Amino acid sequence: MQNKRQISADRIVIKVGTSTLIRQNSQINLPVIKKLAYVLSTLKKNGKDVVLVSSGAIGVGMGVLNIDQRPIKISKQQAVAAVGQAELMQIYNEAFHEYGMSVAQILITRDIIDYPESHTNVMNSFQELLSMDNTIPIVNENDTVTVSELDHHTKFGDNDQLSAIVTNLVDADLLIMLSDIDGFYSANPLKVSDATLIDTIKQIDPEIIAAAGGHGTKYGTGGMTTKLKAAELILKHNQQMILTNGKDPEIIFNLLAGDPIGTLFSKNI
Template identity: 80%
Template sequence: MQNKRNLIADRIVIKVGTSTLIHQNSKVRLSVIDKLAHVLSTLKKDGKDVVLVSSGAIGAGMGVLHLGKRPVKISQQQAVSSIGQAELIQIYNEALHKYNMCAAQMLITKDVIDYPESHTNVMNSFQELLAMDNTIPIVNENDAVTVSEMDHLTKFGDNDQLSAIVTNLIDADLLIMLSDIDGFYNANPLKNPNARLISQIDHITPNIITAAGGHGTKFGTGGMTTKLKAAERILKHHQQMVLANGKDPEIIFNILSGDPIGTLFTTIK
């Protein structure tokens, strides 16, 4: 049996992917958000600083509009995302209210790292929100005014990248990335029955990059490659990241207790 992990986790960023939040029929997984609200609230009440980076806006918008497939046209994606964003934040808020917490929506664009004034403004907002006892910042890219996340046309990237950038920005100790896979494997576990879960990675090698690839569900844009890019950013800043299956968000409690779940990316000995 593997030893317990030694995780530093006073300030935590949790990223949840579209496949975790949205059913194949485009309906929001309400039970997942309820559990996520419970976890976030418990961590906050335990004195942790917690930020959630949530995907799922386009998927939720598709559900509201009863769309069978993701729009191709950029402006349509932006419109669907705007509708879905309103739906998602309402659901998050209702779930958090059960635990006497509230959501603080932060929709940001790549200028938070490109321009000093924007960087200062978003940092001030984060610090004020994190200082509040009953507030959970929920972050997504502002898709209505940027196309960088949806079709990767500019350097900001997808929400995997966004979660790593937020982790860097607020100097968090740990990024927990919840996905629809148990961690990083040395081969595609859906195609190779001999694929092995790698418990810990301390640098991204060419072999690891080769083992990754492909996109996610019809609702999202992320694949394992984007998660590795996020992990590279985390390792460069000497922070830690755990990639794990998010079907039950209460797995976060197990991760923080040191259970060797998923894949830990760390340079910390």
């Protein structure tokens, strides 16, 4: 039995990926969202500051519009994201209301990093929302307007990195990244039978980078490489991140209790 981890986190960012929110049949996974609402509401009522970074706008939009394949055309992706984001926030709103909580939508673009005024404005919004007793900020990239052309680079790239940036912005103690994998392995466990789960990673070295690879589901964009980039940013700012499976969000309680689940990225061990 592994020793308990020393996890002290008063301000927490939880990132939930599309693969956790969307079933393989393109339908939203309502039981997961309802349980996520219960867990985050409980944390908030117990005095924790909580921010949720949620993927899923395009995935939910695909389900609403009965689209089987993620669109390739950028304008089509943006339109599907617009439909999906509205549906997703309505679902979150209903789920959190069950526990007496309101949700606040924050859609951001990369200018919060590049422009001081935008950075200040989003910081002020976060601080006000976090000071409210019954409100959970839900963050996503503004997929409807973001683009990646060199002269108008407004896109973060993926919500793994966005969640790390938000963790830094709000000066959180811990980022919990809920994915469809149990943690970071020594090799791809779907291809290598004796791949082992790594309990703790203190730095992103060439060996760790070599162990990562591949992309996520047809709904999402992230793979293990994007999670490592997020972890690198977390470690740079002396914060902590845990990567674990999000199929049962109540695992968050176990993580905060110090149970050695998933992979902990931390310099301070």
